[in-house]
Amino acid sequence: MIIVTPRPQWTLPGSMPRLDSSSDFHLHQSNGRYLGITVSYKYYIKLLLCIMFERSIDEINQKIKDGSVHVVTAEQMTEIVDELGPKDAAREVDVVTTGTFGAMCSSGAFLNFGHSDPPIKMQRVWLNDVEAYAGLAAADAYIGATQLSESRGMEYGGGHVIEDLVAHKSIHLRAIAYGTDCYPRKNIETTITIDDLNQAIMMNPRNAYQRYNVATxxxxxxxxxxxxxxxxxxxxxxxxxxxxxxxxYNDPDFGTIGIGTKIFLCGTTGYITGEGTQHDPQNDFATLMVLGNLxxxxxxxxxxxxxxxxxxxxxxxxxxxxPILNENIAKKTGISDADIVTNVLDYASPRRTRPTLRKVSYEELKSGVIELDGKxxxxxxxxxxxxxxxxxxTLKHWIERGEFTISQPIEKLPTDTVFRPMKQIKETPLVKDVMSRKVTTIKKGKSIEDAAKLIMKGQFTHLPVISEDDRLIGIITAWDISKAVAQAKYDKLDRTMTRRVITATLDEPIDVTARKLEKYNISALPVIDKNRKVIGMITSDDISKLIAKRRGFTPRKSKISWAQKPKGFCPIETPKEEGGSREP
Amino acid sequence: MKILLRFTPEIIQEPHIAEVILETGAKLNIDRASIDAVSGEVVIDVPDEKCDKVIKLFRSRGVVVSVLEHPIVLDEDECVQCGACISVCHIKALSFKEDWSITLDERRCNQCGACITACPHRALEFS
Incomplete structure (x- = not known):
């Protein structure tokens, strides 16, 4: 028999007494504290296996202080857990550091510019021509990563402004206001750097997606x-x-991660302020809201x-x-690329729910090649x-050098939130609600002259060209015919028509169709079924009439014929880019 | 080796490439071509051993030849080694090294430019 004195980091699991199948096991306790256990050698081994290993954040911080902390990265931990098992890995390792570096659109920074003289209550403010949200107090604004420059467009945006601030570059500031008794100034223009700001605080509503979909x-x-x-x-x-x-993924149950957790954020210490927007932990799409000093x-x-x-x-x-507080957390940090599985989505569908083509692990993704339909x-x-x-x-080195300690979260992150779609009170009209079902087509092999006659007779501008078996193979417009005539090329239809026809389907929302018309600078689309049979036509005229109806006014009859539509002319409101179900 | 040929309006009508192939027996591969009525730019891949001969011959015919030693430049300061460029490069000139940093095989690049727009950090440019 030997006497085992428990160490403070051991907790005795509730299942322990069940080991007491023989008399050679006895617990000594007083006032609820375990003083010792008398066991046989046989049970000593069993007991060691049974005792749960526990370590507190305070203990880890003490080890950080005295320089004895053992920190590994999550990649190293995967190997350690694989080799030693979670039980021994937990004893071996104190802290596992994780990391990610990627596009996180839901990011931005609160900036405080101080007051000008005379003061201005900024109503709208631009930094290097990128508008920052100024619907806050007079000298506060929020610069969001995805806001585009008003002069440079997509080339430069909020994300670049934030980068330039961090690089201590000069930023041109322009603001306007309506003027009040207390804030008489109506506009201001100046140049600032990050050092001129009172505060520059990064505050990102949605970062660090647990995993993400694959796009094809x-x-x-x-x-x-x-x-x-x-x-x-x-x-x-x-x-x-x-x-x-x-x-x-290294703490999916939020055993150690929560509100107030100290993190690495863009090269400095940051904090988790709570769950991120669209936080969806039940589907492994958890997210974080974070904050840090820009x-x-x-x-x-x-x-x-x-x-x-x-x-x-x-x-x-x-x-x-x-922090590896117990074996269970060690086990979670042992996760490998092969364990993390995600969906391959087909982005050809511009709808909220995109078809899933297959499931794939990060291990396969990282190999550089995946198989899709045998290809x-x-x-x-x-x-x-x-x-x-x-x-x-970097985070590992900070901890090893005693520059970064582990924090106890104030509150856990929710594990039960769901990510719901937007509530829409008006149904989105579909192509089949708007399209014209009366459609004239022409068979391949006919002449330009035949096409011109049909167009004149039908008073439309787009004529789909179909094959012998009624499948759509091309399209010819009044413009194509004029061009052919002007160039004196009275050729067969097949040589003049456009072969790569942009088409629509019956159940397509008209916003998607409007986007196609705008993107390809065209004014009509044939609507086809799955056999490529033409079942209708939808024109920009149909769509603008519908939009006018939705807005409650009757459109004036357009003087510009669609066939002559000047390049770039688009009477349709710019359709919003259809996002996926989860923006990055 | 990749070579960029520029044809001036005066010589654009002549079958230079065909004649150089016949004369040198070099198996030239046209990687990229943009030709209109008045001028043309063609990138060809030439077997290394016949390169000097081929270049000499094109030059003697008035074709402006430049060897694409550095077809594309990777700005290390801008690059964050993400890899967005890799899968759009159909000739596999861009790939990951063991440590997940990007490497560019200049000999393979035919200046198609797909990676230049695909790079979120504007780290790639034509030289």
């Missing part, structure tokens, strides 16, 4: 999205997230960026230390693993 594009055209350039016919696939280094941040871990033909954003470097498709991460590792290793 089955359509026959390149798409430019917030998931980057998506080549036609599933020519590539893009993904985000740090896989095994992902902060929220004045202390470094350009190395923060970058403005532009997704071509989509808009601007901010690349944010974020890392969370996970090898190259993958690109949009977030940087190189930088995610740098975040995790």
């Amino acid at each position: 594009n089955s359509s026959d055209r390149t798409l430019y999205t917030y998931m980057g350039t998506l080549l036609p016919n599933c020519g590539n696939a893009t993904y985000c997230g740090a896989g095994a280094l992902s902060p929220l 004045k202390e941040m470094s350009r190395e871990f923060l970058r403005g960026a532009t997704f071509y033909r989509y808009g601007t954003t901010l690349y944010v470097g974020l890392g969370i230390p996970v 090898e498709v190259r993958t690109s991460p949009l977030s940087s693993f190189f930088m995610a590792r740098k975040v995790a290793s």
Whole structure:
């Protein structure tokens, strides 16, 4: 028999007495404190296996203070847990550092400019021509990452302003106001740097998505999205997230992460202020709202960026230390790229719910190639693993050098929130509600003259060309015919028509159709069924009439015929870019 | 080796490429071409051993030849090593190194420009 004296970091699990199947096991206690256990050697071994290992944040901070703390990155921890098992890994490692570095659109900063003389209550304010939200007190504004420059467009936006602030560059400030007795000034123009601001506080409503969907594009055209350039016919696939280094995958139950948790944010100390917007932990799409001092941040871990033909954003470097308080947390931090599975979505569909083509692990994604429908498709991460590792290793060094301690969260993050779609009170009209069902087509092989006659007779401008078996193979417009006549090319229809026809489907919302008309600078689309049979036509005229009706006025008859529509002329309100169900 | 050929309006009508192939026996591969009525730019891939001969011959015919030693420049200060450029590069000139940093194989690049727009950080440029 031996006597085991429990250490403070051990807690005795409730299941322990069940071990007492023989008499050679006895617990000594007084006033609820365990004084010792008398066990046989056989049970000593069993007991060691049974005793849960626990470590407190205070103990870890003490170890940080005396320099004996053992910190590893989440990637290293995956190997340690794999080798030693979670029980021994928990004894071995005190803190696991995580990291991610990627586009996080829901980011921005609160800025306080101080007061001018005479003072101005800024009603609208622009920084390098990028508008910041000024619906706050007189000299406060919030610069959001995705706001575009009014002079440079997508090339420069809020994310770039934030980067330039952090780089201590001069920023041109322009503001207007309506003027009051206390704030008489109506406009101001000046130049500032981050050092001239009273406060510059990064406050990001949604960062550090636990994982993200993979994007591909089955359509026959390149798409430019917030998931980057998506080549036609599933020519590539893009993904985000740090896989095994992902902060929220290393503590998915929020055992250590919560409100008030101290984190690495863009090169300085930041804090978790709560759940992020669209926080959806039940589907492994948890998010965080974070805060940090922009004045202390470094350009190395923060970058403005532009997704071509989509808009601007901010690349944010974020890392969370996970204190290994027990075996269970150690087990979670042992997660590998192979364990993290996400969905490949087809961004060819501009709807909220995009079709899922397959499930895929981060391990496969990181291999550079995934298989889609038997075809090898190259993958690109949009977030940087190189930088995610740098975040995790920088945080590791901070802790090892005693510069960063672990904080106890004030409150846990919710685990039961759901992410709901927008409530819409008006139904979105679909193509089938608006299109004209009377459609004239022409068979291939006919002449330009035949097409001209049909167009004249029908008083329309677009004539779909169909094959022998009634499938859509092209389109010819009044403009094409005029051009052919002007160039004296009285050729067969097939040579003059446009072959890559932009089409619509019956159940497509008209906002999607309007976007196509605008994007391709055209004025009508054939509506086709799944066999490519033409079942209707939808024109920009149909759509503008409908929009006019929705707004409650009758449109004047347009004097410009659609066929002569000047390039760039678009009477339709600019359709909003249809976002995915989860914006980055 | 990748070579950029520029054809001036005076010589655009001549079958230079065909004649250089016949004369040198070099298996030239046209990577990219933009030709209109008055001028043209063509990027060709030439086997290394026949490169000097091919260049000499094109120059003697009045074609402006430049060797694409650095077809695209990667600005290390702007690049965050994300990899957005990798999957749009169909000739696999861009890839990850072991440490997840980006590497550009200049010999493969044919200046198609897909990576330039795909880069969120404007870190890639034509040289």
